[in-house]
Each structure stands twice: as C-alpha cells, then as structure tokens.
C-alpha cells in the first residue's frame with residue numbers, strides 16, 4: 001500500500017495545536033495570536049457548531065448530542081472540517097509572498113488517534129501550546145459565560161462531563177507531545193494579558209516570531 005502523504009507540507013504551512021481544558025482560555029488567547037502572529041484561527045469546536053446548524057448537514061443531530069454530553073465527535077468529521085477550512089483559507093487568503101501560512105488549531109486533537117491521523121493525512125504540527133488551568137477556575141469561567149453564551153454545553157452537568165473527557169482522553173495527547181518536546185505550557189489562571197505575555201514568551205523561545 002502506498003504511504004499516505006499529508007495534504008499540506010510543512011514547507012508551506014505551520015500548524016500549532018492549541019490545547020487546554022474547557023474554559024482555560026484558548027479562544028480568548030487565540031484572538032491575540034491572530035493579531036500579532038498572523039495565525040489563521042481554526043477552532044474545532046466552532047467548526048463543529050457551525051456544521052451542526054448547517055442546512056442539509058447529515059451530522060447535525062449527532063454533533064449536538066456529542067457536544068452536550070462532552071464526548072468527542074468521530075474524528076473523520078472534525079478532520080474533514082479542519083482540512084477543508086485550511087484549504088479554503090489558503091485559496092482565498094494566502095499568506096504574504098515568501099511566508100508560510102500559520103494555522104492555530106484550537107481544541108484539537110482531543111484524542112491520541114486524532115493527532116496521529118491528522119499528522120498523517122493533513123499536516124505535521126510544529127508546536128503544541130497548552131494552557132494549564134485548575135478545574136475550579138475553569139468551572140467558574142464557564143458558568144459565568146453560560147449566563148449569556150447560549151452554548152448548550154455551558155451548564156454544570158455538561159461541564160462536569162467535559163472535564164472528565166479532558167482528563168481521561170485529551171491529557172494523554174498533551175503528554176504524548178510533551179514526550180516529543182513539542183509542548184509550550186502556560187499557566188492560565190492569571191489575567192488575560194498576563195497569560196498572553198507568557199504565551200508570547202513561550203512561543204518566541206521556540207522560534208515563532210510576531211508578524212506585522
């Protein structure tokens with residue numbers, strides 16, 4: 001059988017996975033990284049929520065149930081959404097000449113087999129940015145956000161399930177990448193600005209520099 005080649009080469013594209021528990025601040029910090037580092041932000045959760053409500057999607061009900069239960073949607077769905085979003089971004093908003101496109105993949109991979117499958121078929125990652133945050137802090141943030149977010153998983157019961165899935169299924173992904181020395185870890189309990197300062201410090205040390 002022929003070996004699979006990833007759809008995107010690391011010669012053209014830099015992929016950074018952005019991991020951290022529910023409510024650790026991935027989405028919030030992503031906005032800063034987009035602004036300063038020229039990342040294209042792709043949140044797996046946002047892509048799944050958009051697919052869930054897309055007219056004619058065959059996955060709508062399935063995604064809704066998985067998200068409410070804090071379970072991980074079968075990876076074929078998520079990887080296809082991510083891969084297509086990358087292709088679309090490259091086609092419609094290519095990076096400046098002579099630079100590589102940068103993708104910040106937020107909230108993915110959440111399971112070891114997803115990491116392996118993505119790197120084999122889509123693109124090998126450069127780094128993993130990991131926000132470390134205790135559950136009591138994340139819970140308070142999510143319950144507060146739940147007052148206005150309209151997210152079906154921002155309620156006490158779903159939050160508890162999301163935490164369990166994160167510890168049991170997603171932390172092993174972080175540990176695996178840590179073993180490969182790819183993880184930049186940042187404590188995420190302080191203010192948004194203080195966390196961002198540490199994020200910047202961590203990625204700069206790994207050779208990722210700001211773009212104006």
Ligand code: UP5
Nearest residue numbers: 022023024025026027028044045067072073107141191192
């Ligand atoms: N906030 C942020 N930073 C703060 C700070 N430093 N100080 C004080 N407050 C701070 O932040 C959460 C809240 O905290 C906000 O109100 C913010 O203002 C405040 P946010 O930046 O939104 O945190 P984030 O880590 O992005 O939290 P999110 O809830 O999005 O994390 P999840 O990982 O749970 O959500 P996601 O959308 O990635 O996934 C949802 C579900 O989709 C999963 O549970 C799963 O069912 C499914 N999914 C898959 O199946 N597969 C995937 O690959 C991805 C998702």
Ligand code: MG
Nearest residue numbers: 026027043045
């Ligand atoms: Mg998010």
